[in-house]
Structures are given as C-alpha cells and as structure tokens.
Amino acid sequence: MIIRVFLLASILVGVAWLLRTRPGGSRLAITRLAGFVLAAGAAASVVAPGLVTDAAHLVGVREGPNLILYVLVVVFVFTTIVQGMRMRELERRLAQLARAQALAGAAAAADEQQRV
Amino acid sequence: MSTPTPFERTVVVVPTYNEGAMVGTVVAELREVFPHVVCVDDGSRDDSAQAARAAGATVLRHPVNLGQGAALQTGFDYVLGRTTASHVVTFDADGQYLVADAAAMVELAVASEVDIVLGSRNLGSTEGQPVARRVLMAAALRFSRSITGIRLTDTHNGLRVLNRRAAASMNLRQHGMAHASEIESRIVGASLSWREHPVTMRYSDYSRGKGQSNLNALNILYDLAAERLGATA
Numbered sequence: 001m002i003i004r005v006f007l008l009a010s011i012l013v014g015v016a017w018l019l020r021t022r023p024g025g026s027r028l029a030i031t032r033l034a035g036f037v038l039a040a041g042a043a044a045s046v047v048a049p050g051l052v053t054d055a056a057h058l059v060g061v062r063e064g065p066n067l068i069l070y071v072l073v074v075v076f077v078f079t080t081i082v083q084g085m086r087m088r089e090l091e092r093r094l095a096q097l098a099r100a101q102a103l104a105g106a107a108a109a110a111d112e113q114q115r116v
Numbered sequence: 117m118s119t120p121t122p123f124e125r126t127v128v129v130v131p132t133y134n135e136g137a138m139v140g141t142v143v144a145e146l147r148e149v150f151p152h153v154v155c156v157d158d159g160s161r162d163d164s165a166q167a168a169r170a171a172g173a174t175v176l177r178h179p180v181n182l183g184q185g186a187a188l189q190t191g192f193d194y195v196l197g198r199t200t201a202s203h204v205v206t207f208d209a210d211g212q213y214l215v216a217d218a219a220a221m222v223e224l225a226v227a228s229e230v231d232i233v234l235g236s237r238n239l240g241s242t243e244g245q246p247v248a249r250r251v252l253m254a255a256a257l258r259f260s261r262s263i264t265g266i267r268l269t270d271t272h273n274g275l276r277v278l279n280r281r282a283a284a285s286m287n288l289r290q291h292g293m294a295h296a297s298e299i300e301s302r303i304v305g306a307s308l309s310w311r312e313h314p315v316t317m318r319y320s321d322y323s324r325g326k327g328q329s330n331l332n333a334l335n336i337l338y339d340l341a342a343e344r345l346g347a348t349a
Contacts, residue, residue, distance in 0.1 A: 084342070095189075095291055098178040098179055098182055099178070101178075102177055103197065105176065105177055106174060106194060107198070110198075
C-alpha cells in the first residue's frame with residue numbers, strides 16, 4: 001500500500017530533517033508552510049468531504065477519516081519532537097541565566113567582604 | 117608567606133539541594149582539610165545555603181532548581197573564572213563520601229599529574245549498599261564501558277578530582293543526573309588522562325532516603341539517547 005510507504009517515509013524523513021538541520025529561518029518557514037497546507041487541506045475537507053475520500057483511495061486507504069487520522073499521527077509526532085527540542089533549548093538558556101546570576105551573587109558577596 | 121599546599125590550591129565543589137540537615141556537617145568536615153569549599157545551592161527550599169555558609173563555605177545560589185549537572189558546571193565556571201585553584205574536587209552534600217578519600221585523591225592527582233581522578237566504590241568498600249542498587253550499578257557500569265570505551269571500574273561516582281584542564285573541558289549540557297556519563301565521555305572527547313582511586317561509600321538511612329531512586333536510571337538513559345540524537349543538530 002502506498003499509504004504505508006508514505007507514512008513511514010514521512011516520519012523517518014521528518015525526524016532526520018528535524019535532527020540534522022539547525023532551527024532557524026528556513027526550517028521555520030517550511031514548518032509554517034506545512035501548517036498552511038494542512039489548514040488548506042482541512043478547509044477543503046470541510047467544503048468537499050468527497051475530496052478526502054478520493055485522496056484516501058488514491059493512496060490506498062479505505063476511508064477518508066482513516067487518512068485524516070494517519071496524517072494527524074504524523075503531525076503529532078513532529079510537534080512532540082519540535083516541542084521537546086524547544087524545551088531543551090529553553091532549559092539550556094535557563095541554566096545559563098541562573099548560572100550567571102549565581103556567579104554575579106558570589107562576586108557581589110566577595111566585594112562586600114573586601115569592603116568590611 | 118609559604119607556598120600553598122595542594123589542599124590550599126584546591127576548591128571543593130558541593131552541589132547542594134535541600135540538604136540542610138547534612139550540608140553543615142559535610143562542609144565542616146571538608147574544611148578541616150580543604151580551606152576552600154564552594155556549595156552550589158541548586159535552588160533549595162530549606163536552609164541549606166545558611167547552613168553551608170555558617171560552616172564556612174562560599175555559597176553560589178541558583179535562583180531555581182536546575183539539577184546536579186548544572187550545579188557542578190556552575191562550580192566549574194566559578195573555579196575557572198574566579199579562582200586560581202589548580203584542582204577542583206566534586207563532593208556530594210549527603211555525607212556519602214569520606215574527606216580522607218578526597219584528600220588522598222588530590223594527592224594522587226598532584227603527584228601523578230593526571231587530568232582527572234575518579235573515585236571508585238568497587239576498588240574501595242561500600243557500606244550498606246542495597247542489593248538492587250548493586251545490581252543496577254553493575255549494569256550501568258557495563259553500559260557506560262560500552263558507550264565510552266574506557267575501562268572504569270565504577271560509574272556515576274560523585275567523588276572526582278579535576279585539574280583546570282579537565283574542568284575546562286567539561287561544559288556539561290546534561291543538567292540532571294546524566295552528567296556523570298557526560299563527564300566520562302568528556303574524558304574520551306578531550307583525551308584527558310585519568311586514574312581511579314578506591315573510595316569508601318557510606319550508604320546511610322539519610323543518603324538512601326535522599327539519593328536517587330533506581331528508576332531514575334531510565335531517565336538517565338533517555339537523556340543520553342536524546343543528547344546523542346540531537347548531537348548532530
């Protein structure tokens with residue numbers, strides 16, 4: 001079935017792409033573009049539900065809602081990975097900030113001692 | 117003024133998180149040998165900072181809790197940036213380690229001129245270690261040997277002596293407990309020379325209660341895997 005190849009390949013390619021590129025302008029642009037495509041697809045499926053079924057048949061899925069579920073699973077995996085990476089980056093920055101404050105506090109305490 | 121002794125040229129870094137009951141005693145014991153003790157208070161909610169300061173330690177305070185790895189890195193940054201110490205000792209605040217072992221390890225580091233001396237409970241003796249923990253540590257040791265390729269006899273032992281070169285190579289990114297694996301991989305990455313030294317561990321009711329749960333090994337594995345996958349980014 002085409003859908004299996006499509007799903008597995010999209011997960012693998014997506015994960016590899018996420019891990020091998022630097023977060024930045026072009027990645028953000030592609031992510032946003034994918035978001036728009038998804039939104040357009042969602043709108044199309046509302047306007048013409050038959051389209052989803054046609055698309056499902058095209059890739060070898062029996063029913064339209066199944067295709068939607070599969071696509072959502074892929075989207076969920078991506079979102080989870082992106083959020084996880086963003087969280088790690090934030091934690092790294094938080095650590096740098098806390099560290100800078102701890103060291104500044106120590107310097108202030110040392111100055112205080114010298115003055116006394 | 118006489119030449120400073122190796123102990124006077126050493127800073128002991130004690131990561132501290134809610135150890136108010138113990139840290140004062142630990143610092144006081146350390147200060148009998150090492151004049152320079154730095155407690156990195158990792159956002160404790162108890163009186164750890166005051167207890168440490170009262171016992172004569174310099175206290176660096178994280179405004180929020182970050183994890184032991186982050187606390188150690190703050191200690192390293194402090195030693196490298198604010199002192200001229202030749203060596204830094206990492207020492208736990210829960211009283212598991214003996215000051216005599218730390219002193220012997222500093223002497224070994226100075227005499228042998230290796231970059232890093234690691235404490236090993238398997239070369240020394242361990243008192244009161246639960247069986248489950250022993251089994252887990254054996255598995256962890258095999259795992260870490262296969263990952264890093266260096267033949268340590270113990271892993272995730274918190275007692276270490278680093279010279280300035282070793283401390284500068286650390287740059288720990290693992291803020292939680294996986295930092296111990298990270299330190300071992302830095303030894304390989306930065307081609308640090310290393311030795312092991314037997315240490316005695318005292319597993320008391322207090323340290324068992326305060327220490328990590330065995331299940332935390334899963335978190336360490338996860339953190340390491342995430343780091344490894346993300347390393348290409």
